[in-house]
Each structure stands twice: as C-alpha cells, then as structure tokens.
Amino acid sequence: MHALDKWLRNNSISRKTFSTKLNISIATLSRYLSGNRIPKQEIMQRIIYLTDGKINPSNFYIIKNNNSSSSFKNYKNDHLLGIENLKEDEISSLLNRADEIIKENRLEPKVNQKYNGKTLVNLFFEDSTRTKTSFELAAKRLGIDVINMQIETSSIRKGESLLDTAMTLNAMQPDILVIRHSLSGTPHLLANKVNCGVINAGDGQHEHPTQALLDALAIRRRKKQIKGLKIAICGDIAHSRVARSNIKLLITMGAKVNLIAPSTLMAEGLSYYGANTFSNFKEGLNDVDIVMILRLQRERMQGSYIPSAKEYFKFYGLDREKLSFAKSDALVMHPGPINRGVEIDSELADDINRTLILEQVELGVAIRMSVIEHLIHNLEFKK
C-alpha cells in the first residue's frame, strides 16, 4: 500500500476529501497512488503541507519504480552477497529492472534525482578499475552520493582493521556498502555487522554476483532468453569467482553449462550445480551458443598450474579455429581485462560481430543501478 494511502486511512480522510483539498480530480490522485504519475511540484508541496511532512517526494518515486516494473516484489533481500540461494524470479527481477533502466537511459538525461540524499560507499580492498567505476557511475546516475575508499593493501594485512573500518563507515550511515575483498566470505561477515545494504563486488575466489548478472543480461538481450542455451565457461575455473557466480546463475536460469579447463585449473565439486566438465576445448565447445572466456591470472601462467602462456594459448586460448566447433552464431564473452594472446586471440577479441565484451561493460552500469535500486527499495520498505 502506498504510504499516502496509509496516512489517509490512519487519519480517516477519504481519497475524495483529500483530492478536493489538493484541487485535483480523484482519478489523478489514484494515479499518484498507483505510481503511474508523480505529483507536480506545487501539488507535492500541498501534500507535504497537508500531511505535516509525513509524506514526501521519495514516497512517490519509490512506488513508481515498484509498479512500473512490478519486479521489486521478487527480490526481497537487503544485500546482494552472491548468486547462491537466489531463485529464478529474484534474478529475473534484477535483470528486468536493468532492461528498463537501459530504456530510460536512452530517453532521459543521464543523471536523475530519484535517490538524492542517499549515500553509497565503495569499499575496495583489492585493485579494481571497471567494477569500481561501474558502481560509481551507476550510483551517480541515480543521484546517489558516492564515497570511494581504496584501502591500501598494506594496512589490511593485519586484518583487524577490517571490521573496525566497516563499523566506522556504518556509523556514518551510508545506504549501500559495495565491498570487494581478496578473502572469500568478507561481505557476509560485514553484512552481519552493518545496518546498510551490502553488495558483494567480488570476494576472493567465492562470488562476483553483479558480473554474473550483467553477463546474463547481455546473453538475454542477444539470445532472447537464457533457458535452453548451451554455454561454455573456459579458463581458470578453480580460482575464478566470476565462474562460480556464472555457473550458479546460468544453471538456475535453465541453461546447460560446460566448464572447460586444464585439469589443474578445474575445481572439484562444481558439478554439484549440474555443470559438465571438459579438459578438451573442442569437445566442450561442441554446439554451444555462448563461449565465456575467463581471465587467466598472470601468476598462474608459470609454475605448477600451467607450464607457460604459450602452451595455454595453444590448447585453451580461444581463436577462430576453435570457435568453429561452437554453433555458427555463437557469441564470445569476457569479463575483462583481456590478456590478448593468452586466453583469447587478439583479432577475435576486437570482432564486434562475435564478441559482447564492450557491451558487457555498458550493461554493467545498468545492472548495478538495478541492484542498488532494489536494495534501497527493500531497506526503505523495512523502515
């Protein structure tokens, strides 16, 4: 129920009486209450005056989102810590809203005032360019104030400062805390301690949920739906949080997932989620619609995981020849940044007809806006 409706009921005022006081028709008031229209400034001021400030503009903006997408209903969490345990309709809710945001972005000015006064803190304990920038841009387009905290790696080595840092930030009452940390489970630890919404922007080798969501969005926009697709994820499965989130998400959404990696970089037990594993690239690519290439960390290129980058590219790097084993219209994805000539052929990476790499970056902003909106909506709702 709309907050204004509640207020009217609590004060025993009928919609008719209230609309007369506002000097508008009852139908207009109904449209405000259903979220199909937002009151003009002068009427808004009347409403604030008549309700003693109990009802303010934010009540109308939030409800507008709710109804226009009808999607907020399905994602009820205060946080986004991982894809694990998310249901299909929760994921769809996040994706649907992102789709709408993309439409809105094309029509409206880039920055709107929807969430003026809200604060998002980017708490990055690990180097990141794209994810951090993407979150920052997403928040700013929603009119949210952004604080970037790049914690020096040296000062977190003691570890003790982590909870203290989080508690300090919490005392400043941000609305959203975006955290990236090199240790798995850190966002969960913080989520238990703070009052704001927590978004996992990558934790150790555990999960990177917004990356998986934006990948899913990219796939859905090109292939119409995820269900029934055959998707190969190739590369350093063992150490990749992107892979883990993607496996969980794609399988939840009804895709078939093939994991392709040299056996030293394959993780045991991921078939738990229903993925098939391959150590032969060509076999794994057979008949797939999407090829997701993972980034190979530089430190794994030598030593006991794989002997050299050269050998890796020969057997596990994606080039046109290997891609020919997939479906003829198969698309290539990569979370970036790319190691050209290691995991993907340089010329192939630039082929905009076959790859979604830049599109992924663009969609990242939309999906993060969607996540932020969902969390703020849920937190508001709780208040």
Place this chain on the structure above:
Amino acid sequence: MIKAKNNSKLVFKNARIIDPCSGFDNLGDLIIEDRVIKDFGVNLLKNHIPDDAQIIDCERHILCPGFIDLGANIGEPGEEFKENINTASDAALASGITSIVCMPNTDPVIDQIPIIQYIEKRAKETNGVKIYPSAAITKNLEGTQLTEMGLLLEAGAILFSEANKVISNTKVMKQALTYAKNFDATIMISPQDPDLSKNGVMNGGALANRLGLPGIPKVAEIIQIERDLRLLESTGGKLHFINITTNDAIIAILNAKNKGLNVTCSTAPHYFSLDETAVDEWKTFAKVFPPLREYEDKEAIYKALVEDKIDIISSHHTPQDQDSKRLPFEQAEFGIIGFETLFPISLDLHTNGKMKLINLIDKLTYEPAKLLNLNTGKIKINAPADLTLIDINTPYQLILENMNSKSKNSLFDEYNVKGRILCTVVDGRIVYSEPSFEYN
C-alpha cells in the same frame, strides 16, 4: 564446594569404580591417604569406616582415573591473552582432566631448558592440573636442527613434537626418530603434508570450492603418515600421530601396528562429532587444523574408536580470543577449545555407539599414561590419587559462557549432553567439585 576435613584422608564410598588398566568395573569404595590410593574394592567399608577421613558419597556415579590430555595449548608463554596456566588448569580440572601435555608452539618455542623450567614453575604455582611440557623436535620448529633431546628430557620434557607442523625434510625426520631412540623418547606428529596443506583453511573439496576457500586435501594426511611410517620402519623408535581425521590414516596405522611398529594414534572429539559442514558460511569457530573432514571420514573415525583402532582421544584444546576469530575465514586462527567438551562429547561413543564405557575411559586415561610412561591413569594401590567422579546419566546443556577457559571458541555451545564431571582429585586433593554436587 567441598572442604576437606583432613587433607590427607579421603574416602569415596558407593562409587562405580572403573579402572581400564586392571579391567575393574564394580560398585565399591576407595580410600585415599597421603596423596595416593590406599585401597579400593567392593564392600571395603563394611567393617571399618575411617572416622578421621572426609567421606564422599558417590551415589553410584562413575569414579575413574583422571583424564590425561595430549597436545593441549595453554597459552603460556606468549599468548596469555588467550589462555594462561591458571585458566587452563581450572578448565581442565572442571573437565576431569588431571594431567595435560602442553604443545611446544609457544612464544618462545619450547626448545630450551629454561622454558621447560618456566612452565614447571608456573604449574607449581598454580597447583592444579599436572602439566607435562612437550618439547620441540627441531630448534624453533624450523625443521632443520634437532633440539637437545637428552637434556630436555632430563629437565622434564615428556615427549617431542612439532605441534601442528611436520618435519618436511625427510632426512631430518629420519635423524629425529633415530636420535630419540637413544632416550626411548616418543615423537609426536600431527600429520599433514606441508606442501599440500599450504594456505589451506578447510577440508579440500566441493564445499571449499563453493565457499571459495583454499582447501587441505584429505590425501595430505595419508601422504605424511606413509612417509613417516616408512622411516619408522627403518629407524625403529616410538611414534605417535595426533589428530587423525581420515579413514585412510586409520588403515595405514593399523597395518603398521600389525607389522610390529611402535606406533599409536589419537584423535579429538570434533573429528568424530562434526564434519566440514560445520563451516557453514565461513564460521571461523569451525576452522581447525587439521580441518574437519567429510561426513564419511567423521563416521569412520567414530567407528574406528568404537572398534579400538584409535588408541587415544585428546582434546586438542586450542584457545583463540575474539580478535583471532572475528576475521575473514582465511585470516582467522585455527583452533577450538576442547577441555570442557572432551568427555561429554566423547560419551556419545558409549551412549549411541555401543562402546563399552571402560574402553572409552581407557582412551582417556590408561592409554595416554602408557604412551607417556606415567605412573597415573590407573586405579592401583599406591598410585597417585588422580581421579574424577562423573555423572553419566543426567542430561545437561553445555553453555559456552560458563566454560572456564579464557577463550570461548567452541562449536558445542548449547549442545545437550551427558557426562557432567562432579569432582576431580589430584594427588589426593579435591581440586574441583561441581557446585550442585552434594555429598555426605
């Protein structure tokens, strides 16, 4: 609390006396005089009740030798903020433990005589549980240079151990086993291959992969055990494996015993009562070394104890303060406190596992005493009166807050158990009695 009338004379009457050493398991009475067991038996008090003695009516509860705990961490020296000898002693005595072997991974490491002397001095001041320091096998636990084993033994070291580490250099390990043989000293190893377990924080496998945590594969344990058993076969000597967690380990050790090697092993209650799922979502209290394994291994350890394939149960008491545990899982310290849950959790082997009570008590008393060559852990005339009285019938709840250990890192909070310790005696002196325990 019980106040002794006469410190030197104590009578426990109407107790179910269980002594695994002699196989005695009968309702009877026990007389303590001058710190030792003067006499015990059925109907001992029928004709004569010593009138100057303190008499305790045991109400048919279990009276058995005090427990002997291998490989506990007691915080001193170096980590007094986690535990100190006083708190460790209180916790141990409240758990029926009368002797503990403390680990050498202190700060500084127990690799020199003055540190042994320091611990003995502190133990004497505390005047509670008996503390037997183990000494490092190699200097500073670095795995390269042997400690002065002979001198350390003379000073009071009970055995040699590298705590949670192993000696990765095969030659050094061979020398250690060979040299220790000169003094008939025991080498104690917590077997996990150091390369395979490097950076690992939980059991390797599907769950670790889901949580994104580096794992310690099961095979790390058997690889270390097999190498050390091969060495033992060639050198002779006494080897003890502490904290066994896998079925493969049990089989390998059993085979070695059948070959005639002098090898024994032990495990801890969390390895037969919990599995890796206790880690749940990065619960750092479930971070122990070696890690909690899969369900099948937990069951195998349980079964092996019931079938007498594991010699000893020890607590692996490892106190960690809040700041060491309230961290991301990978940064948190390993360890779980174990004194006050040792018997109640182990008692399940008897109540649900159909293990004979005397056999269970054997693994906490006489077996460790044999390993350590101690003249305790048994009920015998003229043996030191180290005893504990246990109620195995009344259910109660383990409450973390009420535990005596300075650190409260236990996973067994609010567990409903049986096996409450009513009274503990060290050298004929009542050093602990349960507040609600009433006696005549």
